Amino acid sequence: xxxxxxxxxxxxxxxxxxxxxxxxxxxxxxxxxxxxxxxxxxxxxxxxxxxxxxxxxxxxxxxxxxxxxxxxxxxxxxxxxxxxxxxxxxxxxxxxxxxxxxxxxxxxxxx
Amino acid sequence: xxxxxxxxxxxxxxxxxxxxxxxxxxxxxxxxxxxxxxxxxxxxxxxxxxxxxxxxxxxxxxxxxxxxxxxxxxxxxxxxxxxxxxxxxxxxxxxxxxxxxxxxxxxxxxxx
Numbered sequence: 545x546x547x548x549x550x551x552x553x554x555x556x557x558x559x560x561x562x563x564x565x566x567x568x569x570x571x572x573x574x575x576x577x578x579x580x581x582x583x584x585x586x587x588x589x590x591x592x593x594x595x596x597x598x599x600x601x602x603x604x605x606x607x608x609x610x611x612x613x614x615x616x617x618x619x620x621x622x623x624x625x626x627x628x629x630x631x632x633x634x635x636x637x638x639x640x641x642x643x644x645x646x647x648x649x650x651x652x653x654x655x
Numbered sequence: 656x657x658x659x660x661x662x663x664x665x666x667x668x669x670x671x672x673x674x675x676x677x678x679x680x681x682x683x684x685x686x687x688x689x690x691x692x693x694x695x696x697x698x699x700x701x702x703x704x705x706x707x708x709x710x711x712x713x714x715x716x717x718x719x720x721x722x723x724x725x726x727x728x729x730x731x732x733x734x735x736x737x738x739x740x741x742x743x744x745x746x747x748x749x750x751x752x753x754x755x756x757x758x759x760x761x762x763x764x765x766x767x
Contacts, residue, residue: 580756585761586760586761587748587759587760587761588698589758590755593755638752641711642713645700646697647697648697
């Protein structure tokens with residue numbers, strides 16, 4: 545399993561764009577990059593997944609450079625409700641493996 | 656539709672007692688995970704079930720921990736002779752391989 549490294553915490557203000565970068569130097573060819581969000585007292589929930597280049601959905605964008613050794617989760621115009629822990633995972637596309645969530649990045653959005 | 660459910664939502668027990676935590680996955684999901692999350696920490700993988708394959712138990716912290724999944728559906732995590740360091744939130748997730756994991760609300764275990 546590829547190990548991921550991401551900042552422990554980040555602060556932002558409402559309305560700003562937040563970019564959280566994750567390093568995964570040992571990513572394998574068949575691995576996907578997946579991000580989850582966890583609010584206090586809840587289980588994590590899936591945000592976005594990508595393999596290369598850029599993926600965008602209604603919640604976030606995911607930027608993956610050509611070498612795939614890192615990825616950046618971009619949250620546009622954050623609000624107070626985006627305060628949460630964000631986890632970056634590297635997961636084989638076939639599934640069937642244990643997943644390592646790590647400590648995640650604690651994002652605190654201030655008014 | 657129904658999501659992943661876990662019971663009980665909270666469990667307070669005395670040191671040395673055994674506890675059983677239950678997870679009901681989403682119908683049709685063949686894979687099921689158990690995680691542990693201590694206060695302010697990330698998720699710690701415990702065990703993974705996939706269909707009829709032997710479970711991946713590599714995350715279980717000691718032989719006091721065990722889990723089973725009956726009929727490919729409901730799973731029970733059992734902790735024997737609980738210790739104070741077992742206090743945490745225990746999360747269950749189910750999925751179809753290659754897809755996202757869907758998490759339950761967790762069971763908060765407190766060992767006095």
